[in-house]
Amino acid sequence: MPEKPEKAGTETTTAAADERPRRRQARGERRITQLLEAAAAVFSTTGYTAASTNAIAREAGVSPGTLYQFFPNKEAIAIELGSRLMHEMRQSYDEVLTPTDPAVTSLEEVITGAVDRFIEFNGRHPAFFALMHGPDIPGRIAEEHDALHTTLVARVETLVAPFVPDAPAPAVTRTARMCVGIYKAGLELILAHEGAEREAYIQELKEALLRYLRPLAGASCADTP
Amino acid sequence: MPEKPEKAGTETTTAAADERPRRRQARGERRITQLLEAAAAVFSTTGYTAASTNAIAREAGVSPGTLYQFFPNKEAIAIELGSRLMHEMRQSYDEVLTPTDPAVTSLEEVITGAVDRFIEFNGRHPAFFALMHGPDIPGRIAEEHDALHTTLVARVETLVAPFVPDAPAPAVTRTARMCVGIYKAGLELILAHEGAEREAYIQELKEALLRYLRPLAGASCADTP
DNA sequence: CAGAAATGCGAGCGATCTCTCGTGTTTGCC
DNA sequence: GGCAAACACGAGAGATCGCTCGCATTTCTG
Numbered sequence: 001m002p003e004k005p006e007k008a009g010t011e012t013t014t015a016a017a018d019e020r021p022r023r024r025q026a027r028g029e030r031r032i033t034q035l036l037e038a039a040a041a042v043f044s045t046t047g048y049t050a051a052s053t054n055a056i057a058r059e060a061g062v063s064p065g066t067l068y069q070f071f072p073n074k075e076a077i078a079i080e081l082g083s084r085l086m087h088e089m090r091q092s093y094d095e096v097l098t099p100t101d102p103a104v105t106s107l108e109e110v111i112t113g114a115v116d117r118f119i120e121f122n123g124r125h126p127a128f129f130a131l132m133h134g135p136d137i138p139g140r141i142a143e144e145h146d147a148l149h150t151t152l153v154a155r156v157e158t159l160v161a162p163f164v165p166d167a168p169a170p171a172v173t174r175t176a177r178m179c180v181g182i183y184k185a186g187l188e189l190i191l192a193h194e195g196a197e198r199e200a201y202i203q204e205l206k207e208a209l210l211r212y213l214r215p216l217a218g219a220s221c222a223d224t225p
Numbered sequence: 226m227p228e229k230p231e232k233a234g235t236e237t238t239t240a241a242a243d244e245r246p247r248r249r250q251a252r253g254e255r256r257i258t259q260l261l262e263a264a265a266a267v268f269s270t271t272g273y274t275a276a277s278t279n280a281i282a283r284e285a286g287v288s289p290g291t292l293y294q295f296f297p298n299k300e301a302i303a304i305e306l307g308s309r310l311m312h313e314m315r316q317s318y319d320e321v322l323t324p325t326d327p328a329v330t331s332l333e334e335v336i337t338g339a340v341d342r343f344i345e346f347n348g349r350h351p352a353f354f355a356l357m358h359g360p361d362i363p364g365r366i367a368e369e370h371d372a373l374h375t376t377l378v379a380r381v382e383t384l385v386a387p388f389v390p391d392a393p394a395p396a397v398t399r400t401a402r403m404c405v406g407i408y409k410a411g412l413e414l415i416l417a418h419e420g421a422e423r424e425a426y427i428q429e430l431k432e433a434l435l436r437y438l439r440p441l442a443g444a445s446c447a448d449t450p
Numbered sequence: 451c452a453g454a455a456a457t458g459c460g461a462g463c464g465a466t467c468t469c470t471c472g473t474g475t476t477t478g479c480c
Numbered sequence: 481g482g483c484a485a486a487c488a489c490g491a492g493a494g495a496t497c498g499c500t501c502g503c504a505t506t507t508c509t510g
Contacts, residue, residue: 247485247486248485249486250486250487252486252487253486253487256487256488287488287489288488288490289489289490290487290490290491291487291488291489294487294488
């Protein structure tokens, strides 16, 4: 949430330089989520840079001035949206993406579960893909965006690590980054197709990840049942 | 090249609707390549949408008006640049990326050669990556851009096909698309690092492609020397 | 209920960008 | 040399966009 009240307390004269404590009313909170939903819709269809703040306000059914009552600038909208998506993804994760014991859960199961979850998440929040995949995103956001990406990689690292117990940390990071990259590439293909073809690409992505990771697990050849 | 003379011939009154045959002088041709080089520099640093035509003209050391003497609009610059890069890539290809006989050239060699070539090409022409990877590219270019991408996929198909003789065509296409996707993902990682780390990512990309493709070749397990 | 603060509006400012136009200069051709 | 076309310039028209400001309305608080 952008600038919470903070319960300013003994802030007599202060001149806090930047933020006056703004007491949001219930109506304001509603407007914020409403604006973020509109922003998500616009971002996912036009991308970040091409999305105009006026268009976001129009999509939300409010005036441009109202938008700027809640967000200091266009960047802040994307950052806050990314933050909320990240938060939601984390809890959409934790059910499936917690580190597992290789003896209990096979690599194949882990990949299938993770990929299915990610795809479903991206289906529900197309804006996430737009923000992650955005090379059109100007400087300042990149930091927040990197935090997003870094968190993602870290998650994949913890997922992959149990399967490669005898690998140095940098190698695990490289592997995790590569996995995320392969996933993004696969997702792009998946989103570009529909129906049976889409299912085929989903399967193809899982296969690609499986073949990429399996040799690391030390398991040699005997794997097919 | 944008609108060649065409040697208009018996074009009396015509009203050709769009293009008057423009006789380029040697100076004009030089300006065009000069402008395209400037555009490549600007595109690769700022991306397409963020690149202003004035900035391209300034980079080329000419006035904005001069730029529009040779290109009808900003899109045309990107399209022509993409076309020339594609052309150059094709001939940078053909030495290494012609279909090979699996009995003579191993999959590993093919992958190593192709990846090395692609990386070197992207190093010489950073704008290519910017144009290919551009989700910020507005509608009309997408078509030309798709042609670029499609050609690339077709090339990879012919490369992969000899190694999977017993696969239906759609499956080969999916595999080729996935390869291109994996390559783009790997390239992004490679470009984000330097020195030894970069080399490690190059190796990682080759490994990823190799592991992805090897199982298709029917070769089971005995491959390590 | 009264005052303050939060919310809401929308015209429009200033900056930027694409592209045009009138004019002047250079080049090719007879 | 002389003419027409190609080339070059740069101010600025026209449009868009991010964002502001003055003012009206709603909500909260004492």
